[in-house]
Amino acid sequence: MSLLRRRQRDTAETTAERFPAEPLEGPLLEVTNVKTHFDSPRGVVHAVDDVSFSLDRGRTLGIVGESGSGKTVLSRSVMGLLPKKHVIREGSITFEGREIGNLGASEMRHIWGSQMAMIFQDPMTSLNPVMKVGNQVTESLLYHLDISRTYADELAEALFTSVGIPEPKRRLDEYPHQLSGGLRQRVMIAIALACGPKLLFADEPTTALDVTVQAQILDLLQEQQRERFMAMILVTHDLGVVAGRTDDIAVMYAGKIVEKAPTSVLFRNMKMPYTEALVQSIPKLADKSHTRLHVIGGRPPPLINPPVGCRFAPRCPYAQEKCVKEEPPLRESDVPGHTFACWFPVGTPEGRDALERNRAAGVTAAVVSDGAAAAVSTTATEVG
Amino acid sequence: MPEPPPESAGTALADELETTGLVADAVTVEIAGVTAGVQPRRKKGLGVGSWLAIAWLAGLVLAAIVAPILPIPGPNETFTDIQNNQAPFATVNTPVGCNGSACTGSIVPFTEGHPLGGDKNGHDLLSRAIYGARDSLIVGFGAIAFGILAGGLLGLIGGYYRGKIDTVIVGFLDIMLAIPALVLALSLTAVLRGRVDDLWILVIALGIISVPILGRITRANTLVWAEREFVTAARAQGAKNWRIMTREVLPNVLPAMFSIALLGVAVVIAAEAALRLLGVGLSITDPTWGGIINDGRDALTQGQTAHVVFVGSAFIFFTILSLNYLADVVRARFDVREAAI
Numbered sequence: 001m002s003l004l005r006r007r008q009r010d011t012a013e014t015t016a017e018r019f020p021a022e023p024l025e026g027p028l029l030e031v032t033n034v035k036t037h038f039d040s041p042r043g044v045v046h047a048v049d050d051v052s053f054s055l056d057r058g059r060t061l062g063i064v065g066e067s068g069s070g071k072t073v074l075s076r077s078v079m080g081l082l083p084k085k086h087v088i089r090e091g092s093i094t095f096e097g098r099e100i101g102n103l104g105a106s107e108m109r110h111i112w113g114s115q116m117a118m119i120f121q122d123p124m125t126s127l128n129p130v131m132k133v134g135n136q137v138t139e140s141l142l143y144h145l146d147i148s149r150t151y152a153d154e155l156a157e158a159l160f161t162s163v164g165i166p167e168p169k170r171r172l173d174e175y176p177h178q179l180s181g182g183l184r185q186r187v188m189i190a191i192a193l194a195c196g197p198k199l200l201f202a203d204e205p206t207t208a209l210d211v212t213v214q215a216q217i218l219d220l221l222q223e224q225q226r227e228r229f230m231a232m233i234l235v236t237h238d239l240g241v242v243a244g245r246t247d248d249i250a251v252m253y254a255g256k257i258v259e260k261a262p263t264s265v266l267f268r269n270m271k272m273p274y275t276e277a278l279v280q281s282i283p284k285l286a287d288k289s290h291t292r293l294h295v296i297g298g299r300p301p302p303l304i305n306p307p308v309g310c311r312f313a314p315r316c317p318y319a320q321e322k323c324v325k326e327e328p329p330l331r332e333s334d335v336p337g338h339t340f341a342c343w344f345p346v347g348t349p350e351g352r353d354a355l356e357r358n359r360a361a362g363v364t365a366a367v368v369s370d371g372a373a374a375a376v377s378t379t380a381t382e383v384g
Numbered sequence: 385m386p387e388p389p390p391e392s393a394g395t396a397l398a399d400e401l402e403t404t405g406l407v408a409d410a411v412t413v414e415i416a417g418v419t420a421g422v423q424p425r426r427k428k429g430l431g432v433g434s435w436l437a438i439a440w441l442a443g444l445v446l447a448a449i450v451a452p453i454l455p456i457p458g459p460n461e462t463f464t465d466i467q468n469n470q471a472p473f474a475t476v477n478t479p480v481g482c483n484g485s486a487c488t489g490s491i492v493p494f495t496e497g498h499p500l501g502g503d504k505n506g507h508d509l510l511s512r513a514i515y516g517a518r519d520s521l522i523v524g525f526g527a528i529a530f531g532i533l534a535g536g537l538l539g540l541i542g543g544y545y546r547g548k549i550d551t552v553i554v555g556f557l558d559i560m561l562a563i564p565a566l567v568l569a570l571s572l573t574a575v576l577r578g579r580v581d582d583l584w585i586l587v588i589a590l591g592i593i594s595v596p597i598l599g600r601i602t603r604a605n606t607l608v609w610a611e612r613e614f615v616t617a618a619r620a621q622g623a624k625n626w627r628i629m630t631r632e633v634l635p636n637v638l639p640a641m642f643s644i645a646l647l648g649v650a651v652v653i654a655a656e657a658a659l660r661l662l663g664v665g666l667s668i669t670d671p672t673w674g675g676i677i678n679d680g681r682d683a684l685t686q687g688q689t690a691h692v693v694f695v696g697s698a699f700i701f702f703t704i705l706s707l708n709y710l711a712d713v714v715r716a717r718f719d720v721r722e723a724a725i
Binding site for chain 1: 547612613614616617618619620621622623624625627631632635636
């Protein structure tokens with residue numbers, strides 16, 4: 001453990017040399033009106049559309065949304081990992097007060113790994129199959145920190161110990177295929193944490209893992225995040241994963257953030273019908289067996305030419321005429337830090353009226369107004 | 385009821401833990417680790433085939449190096465008994481016996497003093513095969529090494545960066561592929577003639593011919609591997625392009641490159657003979673395996689004897705077989721594949 005502390009001190013010193021001291025006040029990461037569009041042969045895909053959020057040091061943000069909602073594209077946009085070609089980017093991304101949205105790969109290289117790091121979804125494919133895992137850890141240590149080979153090896157061993165890999169010395173000399181899925185993800189975490197980043201992206205870190213291992217990996221991430229006072233963005237499609245592990249949650253739908261709130265507020269007092277539908281779709285242990293699970297009917301809208309009004313309207317049980325015609329802006333609720341985009345929010349008189357009107361009519365206004373719903377359910381564009 | 389053996393208690397516990405499904409990952413791993421620690425890892429021997437292959441290659445290289453001190457005649461020594469001997473496998477339409485300058489006979493293998501027999505020029509075949517190993521191996525491996533370096537670099541850069549660089553590289557490789565290999569080799573040797581040693585002319589000319597093939601293989605594989613998630617992961621850790629290319633992509637692409645390259649060695653050794661046939665390769669005083677085949681060609685087509693061609697081919701065949709076999713053994717031993725579960 002003393003070794004670890006030594007390592008952290010060393011990281012701090014080297015970082016201080018290489019990067020001038022940044023003011024500690026102000027948010028660590030600020031994302032303003034970020035748009036990421038892909039220029040595809042079929043048209044422009046609006047994968048991320050006008051997303052803003054900010055993240056303070058040592059805080060965790062969960063980004064939740066179904067497949068194709070743009071959450072992975074968002075995290076890669078912020079990291080600057082998307083290819084340059086055929087990608088249209090707008091908006092500003094500031095990291096420690098410095099604009100990084102327009103930096104080239106050569107400048108980002110000093111931020112990648114040492115300032116912000118990423119854990120990928122599938123530990124089976126995100127480790128190099130022909131390199132010993134120890135070398136994969138020491139590689140970035142040697143690149144970012146000015147240390148010797150033997151010291152890097154010691155650090156790697158300490159890192160393996162800290163992420164709970166048994167027999168770290170032996171594991172360092174093994175190849176990825178000799179490790180189990182859970183161990184591989186621990187190795188990935190060790191690699192990401194190696195240079196002590198200030199911001200960690202975890203892009204669905206447990207999706208490819210066994211359920212029993214999932215909880216351990218999430219606990220490990222949480223523990224490391226607290227120990228290192230590191231900010232973390234946890235991207236997932238599973239509300240159960242972020243519940244109780246994040247400070248804030250942003251719900252994404254069709255490339256937009258539709259609701260953002262402190263975790264407890266979101267679960268207790270959600271305003272957006274989509275969030276409500278997501279929460280309802282979590283199977284409950286208390287339910288009797290053979291209880292029908294709640295599903296959200298239909299599919300997300302195509303991200304080429306997204307619908308004019310609210311993007312969730314075609315699938316929304318609350319949808320009214322207004323929802324199809326006008327796009328709801330993100331607005332503040334009475335709880336500080338809680339924003340949502342909905343004309344007829346859940347738990348308000350307007351929302352209740354809308355739902356009752358739809359129930360009485362037996363159909364939602366979105367379906368009545370045009371064939372949008374039919375079009376939505378037949379064409380859907382996948383954007384990871 | 386028989387008592388269960390005492391050592392099964394631990395396993396039973398492990399089984400129980402596993403069936404309950406509640407056991408922590410770390411715990412199972414520790415159990416697995418302990419048992420793996422107790423049992424020594426299974427070591428496989430090399431097997432007869434590998435030793436034969438190693439013996440052949442080592443013997444060949446050694447013999448080629450120390451050829452002058454071996455008890456064999458010089459490669460260009462002429463033996464009248466070989467020249468005067470008639471072809472052993474003479475067919476009906478070949479006149480039996482040899483009369484003066486028209487003699488194209490070769491003596492049988494396993495005769496006194498000439499274990500592999502001789503060719504129409506009266507040279508000892510064993511001697512020519514051993515001396516020939518020098519130039520053949522230099523040309524074969526030299527040209528392919530050149531191809532791997534140049535083609536590998538082009539393919540890696542094209543496949544990794546893609547875009548305009550790739551278009552230029554692929555266009556260049558396609559143009560090279562479009563020119564018939566022999567014509568290209570002929571013109572290259574013609575251009576290089578007199579500037580460098582004849583042997584190195586061959587290495588460079590045949591090396592250039594192998595560039596587009598190895599380049600395309602490398603590029604195709606790089607395209608696949610460069611898209612993999614671990615490459616993005618390495619990028620996200622701040623690795624430089626060159627480092628990603630050499631450390632992440634190249635080791636994964638190498639097996640494909642080498643499997644083609646080993647076959648390429650055989651093709652290049654044979655191509656040397658083709659060039660000699662066209663009169664631009666090495667001279668008759670520089671023996672090579674391809675040269676031996678070339679020298680025995682007349683006898684084969686005239687139905688007189690096959691053994692000269694056979695000796696030359698056998699040396700190429702066993703060398704390439706040994707190389708490929710060893711390459712397979714090495715790959716099987718150090719098999720590092722991702723989907724091992």
